[in-house]
Structure formats: C-alpha cells, structure tokens
Amino acid sequence: MGRRRRRKPKWVPERAIVGELDRRGRAVVAAGEDGRPREAHVDGALPGESIEYLRCDREGPVDAARTLEVLEPAPDRVAARCPHYGVCGGCSLMHMDPDAQVAFKQATLLADFASHGVEPERVLPALRGPTWRYRRRARLGAKLVPGKGKVVVGFREKDRRFIADLSTCEILAGPAQGPLADDPGRLISALSELIGSLSIAARTPQIEVSAGDRELALVLRVLDPPSAEDLDRLRAFAAQYELRIFLQPKGLDTVAPLETGRELLHYGLPDFEVELGFRPTDFVQINAPLNRAMIARVVELLELEADHRVLDLFCGLGNFSLALARRAAQVVGVEGDAALVERAQANAAANAMTNLSFEQRDLYKEPGAFEWPGGPFDRVLLDPPRSGAAGIVEHFEAIAAPRVVYVACSPETLARDAATLCSRHGYRLAAAGVMDMFPHTAHVESIALFER
Template sequence: MNARARQRQSAPETAKITDLSHEGRGVAHVDGKTVFIDDALPGELVEWQRLKRGRNFDEGRLLKVIEPSPDRVEPRCAHFGMCGGCVLQHLSGEQQLQFKQKQLMDSLTRIGKVTPDEVLPPLQAGSWNYRRRARLAARWVPKKNRTIVGFRERSTPYITNIERCEVLQAPLDRLIVPLSELVTALSIRNRVPQIEAAVGDNAVALVVRVLEPLTEADQELLRRFGREHSVQMFLQPGGYETVAPMARDSLGHEPSSPSLPMEPLEYRLPAFDLTLQFLPTDFVQVNGPLNLQMIDRAVELLALKADDRVLDLFCGLGNFSLPLARRAGQVVGVEGEAGLVARARDNAARNGLGNAQFFAANLADESIGSAAWAGKFDKVLLDPPRAGAKEVLPVVAKSGADTVLYISCHPGSLARDAGILVHEHGYELRAAGVMDMFPHTAHVESAALFVK
C-alpha cells in the first residue's frame, strides 16, 4: 500500500510534542511508540495523521496546531512545508540556536563522553538571503509544459515548484522563474538536470549541467540570459573537470554575441586585507557574513603569536590559512582536492603571503603521518567534511600542538573525534559552541577548542 493510500485511511490523532529530532521534526510518544511529525514544535498539542508505520518509530504529518508553542513564528517562505531547503522557519531564531546548541552538547556528552569547560556564545549573521552557493535541481514536466527549478521536496524525488527563494543571496533569490523559462526554451530542456549557482563579492556565476550538446540557438539563449541578468554562464557537459565558460561557440570560435566578460569570482576578508578567488564549483562557506565572524573567532581562540607554526588540515582554498598567516609565523595547509590546493597557492601569492605553504594529500588515509608536511606545530586547525577527522588525529597528537581548533559541520563526527582527542591523546575540551551557518535548517556548524 502506498503512502497516499495509507494517508487516506489513517484517522486524525492528537499528541503532545516533547522534543525536536536532529532533523528538526517534532517528537511525540503515542502508545509507547516514538512518532516524528514534521513542522510540530516542543510543548505543542497537535492534531496529526499517521503516514508511515515502522518497527521502531512511526512518521506523521501535521494537520492542525491545537495549542501552539510561544516559540512558533509565521514562516516567511510561501513554500515552507513542501520545499526541502528549510525545515525550521516556523521556529524563532533564538530557539533555532538553542536547538542547535542542544544538538551539539548532547552529541559531545553521549558520543564523545566529554563536556566543554565553557559554552561559547553562538555566532549568527543575517538569517535571510544568506546562501551564496546552491545547487538547484531542474526537471522538464510535460504536464505543466514548463521546467521546474528549485530544491527537492521533503522526502520525495520531486522538485518544489517555487517562484523565489528567501534564503538565496541576491540576485539568485529572484532568478528562479527566469531560469525556469530559460531551460524551458532550450531544445534540450529535458536534458538539463541541475544549475549550480555561486555569488562572489564582485560577480555571479551559473553552471548549467547539460547531458546533450546545445544548438547554436540554445547557446544564444544562454548568452542573452547572462547579459540580461548580469551573470556569467558556464556549461558542464560531464564531470567538474568539463566546466567551462561560455566565451566561445561549439567550434571554438568567438561568438557574434559574446557572454558577459568572465571575471574571477572572489570574496573579501577585510579584517585581514585579503581577497580570495574561487571557481563557481569550488567549495566556499555558504554564508559569507557568518564566515567573517567564524574566521575572527578562530583567530581569537587560537591566540596566535608571531612565531607560531600552524597546521591547517582540510584547508580548501585558504579560507582559514591565509588569515592565520597574517598573524602567525608560518602556516601549512593540507587539502585533498588538488584544484583547491592550486587556488590556495594562487591566493597566497596574490595577497603577498610568503609564509603559507599548501600540500595536496588524502587526509582519510591512515598512513598520512609519513607525509613530508607532518612535523612539529604549535597550533592546529581542523575543518573536515561531515565524516570528520579521525584518520588525522594521530598526526595532530604527534605534532606537539598545545592548541587544536576543530571547525565542524556535523556534531556526531565532532563528538567522536573529541572523545579521541580527550581520552586517547590527552587534550582538554576547553570550549565549544555553534555557529549558525545555515539558518532555518537543522544543519549544525560548530567550533571546539582543545588545549594541553
């Protein structure tokens, strides 16, 4: 029986919401069984309908809030509840931070068996129009005679039919409908699965994924779109290595009507007199204003001295390495993606920093301790992906560093690694706290300071 059939047969029920899950869903206990209910908040009495029954838990949808929480607010987005981009717009900003801080502290205690001496005050920047990087899905829908562009719906493979996005940075927030019209007009409209978007401080870029070659008419439509909306247009016919600007036609000739002139994307770190360049598909921190605060906090917590030697693992294109190099004697950055290492080196040279070196290495390789860069350091900064930094922790311990700052995008892997640093390598968890990189989502970004 499919979900829609079950939904028709399931009678409405009432429940008291006691908590939020790590995914931001309301948690209730009905007849001794846990139930997850989207869009319900702790303390609320709700009417709900059961959608799925499982062995360990059930899932339901909210029908009506009978007794609302004082922390409930009106979602700003007209598509909230269907679009999977945000799950917490109905919760006040202050309580969103409390929810994320609780996720962090619960993980540290439960998984890592550690507790910080100090809870850092949360960092928060603007909560709307903050996303400068996004991957938008696209799908031609014959029944609608148009292409849908946006984020995936919650728990379905479908794309939400939206007209604008309240969390995308301008001008991306108002380009949803124009992009839909653009792809609909292409001859290969059913062969364009996604559009990757990036906003720099100086320019905007769109990377259009194409599964078949474009006609000359298609290319002209894309160039015209770029000119009319002042965005740089790129094509991606294969993997990321195939991404190229639309500066030439399919034969390699300059087109009669060129695209917007290509200017390298960049973002600025004014407090450190730095400008970092990046490619449209490069990883950069999504929330620019929050990134500035995060870097300031990192420099403050590391308490750098002029002769410090600092190791920056998972350094990317130098987001932390270069500001640290402005304050320390030497910085060594290590990153797994060779392209990002090349960008980091270029950014260091462009900003006149001769005390920053960068190396490419697989940081998930447990034999990494034999690498040429693995030596003695005074301070270490870790900024790993969701999987964490378990494999490089022995390198950190052998470095002799008395201070380790761990920037995390997943509280579970941070908690695991915190337990290792404390219980196996003799560090103390001095402080930890959240940074709201993704407002209105259940994503938890955090920082943890370890000292010896």
C-alpha cells in the same frame, strides 16, 4: 515464491502533545501513549504543541509524520516567511523563532558531547549572521513538466522524488550589486523561463548557483549540446542579469564558461586584507557573513603570536590559511583535493603572501604514517568534512600542539573526536559552541577549542 511486498498502513489523523525535536528538527510523539504502537517524528511541529498529525511513512522503528493542524501553538512558533515552506525541502525550521533554532542547535551539540563523556569548560556564544538571503551556493533541480506547461526549478521537495515548483527563495544570496542585488530569489522564476525557452529544456536537469562578492555564476548541467539559438539565449540572459554561465556536459572536469577567460569568482576577508578566488563548483562556506565571523573567532581562539607556526588540516582553497598567515610566521595547509590545493596556492600568490605552503595529502589514508611538513607546530586547525578526523586524532601525538581549534559540520563526529583528544592525548575541551551557518535548517555547525 517471491517475497510479498508489505502494504503501507492506512493511517488516520491523530492528536498529541509533542515532545522534543529530533536531529532533523521534527517533533517526537512517544510510543505507548494512547495506545500508539510506534513513535512518530512529526515535521512542522514544535515541542509542547498540541497538534493533529498524520503518519506518512515508515523509517525503521519509527514513523515519519506531518502536521495537519496546530491546535495549541508553542511560544516559539512564528509565521513562515516563504510561500513555498512546507513543500520545499530547502528549509525545515522556518516555523521556529530564530533564537529558538540556535538554542536547539546548541543543545544538540552539548548532548552529543555528553554522550561521549566530555563537557566544554566554557560554552561559547553562538555565532550568528543574516537570517535571510544568506545562501551563496545552491544546487537547484530543473524539470520540464508538460502538465504545468513550464520548467519547474527549485530545491527538492520534502518528498525527495519531486522538485519544488518555486517562484522565489528567501534564503538565496546574490552579489552586492547588479540586477538581482535587491531580490536574488527572483532568479528562480527567471531560470524557469530561460530553461523553458531552450531546445534542450528536457535535457537540462540541474543548475548550480554560486555567488561571489561581486559576481554571480550559473552552472547548467546539459545532457545534450545546446543549439546556436540556445547559446544566443544564454548569452542574452547572462547580459540581462549581469552573471556568468557555465556549461557542464559530463563530470565536474567538463565545466567550462560560456565566455572564455572569466572562470573565477571572488570573496574578500576585509579584516585580514585578503581576497580569495574560486570556481563556481569549488567548495566554499555557504554563508559569507558567517564565514567572516567564523574566521575571526578561529584566529581569536588560537591566540596567534607573530612567531607561531600553524598547521591547517583540510585547508581547502585557503579559506582559513590566508587569514592565519596574516597573524603567524608560517602556515602549512594540507588538503586532499588537488584542484583545491592548486587554488590555495594561486590565492596565496595573488595576495603576495610568501609565508604559506600547501600540500596535497589524503588525510584519511594511513594518517599515522604521516611526517608533518615543517613541524613541530605551535597551533593546529582542523576543518574536516562530516565524517570528522578520527584517523588524525588517533595519531595526534605526531602533532602535539598545545592549542587546537576544531571546526565541525557534524556535532556527532566532533564529539567522538573530542573524546579521543581528551582521553588519549591529554587535552581539555576548553570551549565549544555552535555557528548558525544554515538558518531555518536543523544543520549544526560548531567550533571547539582544545588545550593542554
């Protein structure tokens, strides 16, 4: 006999005074109070508020819930600026004062350190950038919805099964000049009309938006070839909004510009007199002003001298490497993605920089067997993905630089790796703090300095 499907409970509205925020920015209602059998994590509520809420889903031992009404608001509550907030899943903390958002992220980082038995000797002031129009990369869904008579374009809803029907976006960034410079968010309604006018409207499920300092690019995922009329409409749209369109029929290796010879976008780092080129599908830091501030802080924390040799691990397309090479004698960048290594080499050449070299290596495969090129090094920078750099720090005696800066997009893996560096390799966690790379979300980016 097959297993019977468990029915979802028939929930009714409840009232409570909520506690602290979880990692996703949801306020926690504890179990046991007023006979509640299970803990609830409530979207849209803030610590200390009295609310009415409704449980809506099971998440293991806890229930997900949403706020129905705020009965007594917290001092940190603000009115959300976006008309789509609460439905769109692109932001989760827009109802919270930006200063309180940063304080929450800083507390999350310090709690993660404490859970691994480490504590920074100094807490760095939070790095902050613009609160609005900061996101220069975005992946938008597109879906033809006959019932609405249109193509819906937007981020995923909080209910991830659906695409949010957006007319604008308050966090989307664009180039400094051009038709969209004053309001990049209106690109979304324009895209809805554009895709809806194509013969392949039902076969264009995704649009990636990527902005450089001067350029804007769209990568359209097309499951069927566009017709000649479609191509004419795309060219007209690109001319009207002064942007570039790329088509992606299959995997990333199939992405190609509609008009040949214009593949790269660019962003500058004025403090270091460098400019970097990138393809619209390359990884770049999502918040350009914060990226510039982050690079400046990394250089400050490393205390570079003119004769220093620097190892930049997980270097990508050279975002940090070129800036470091302006202050040091030599920089060696190591990256696992061959395309990004090629881009880093091209960026060094375009800036006439000869004191850099780049190597492609899988930094997760047998890191203990690596022979680091050109060592020893005076300084090391680590900028790993969310999974962290456990394999690297386990074998850090092969590097043994006296000063290390770690840039992290996960405070949990940073704390784990910090414990290894401190307990096994004799480092001190000299300083750490957060960077508000993604305002209005619970995502925590951070930076840490290790010395020995």
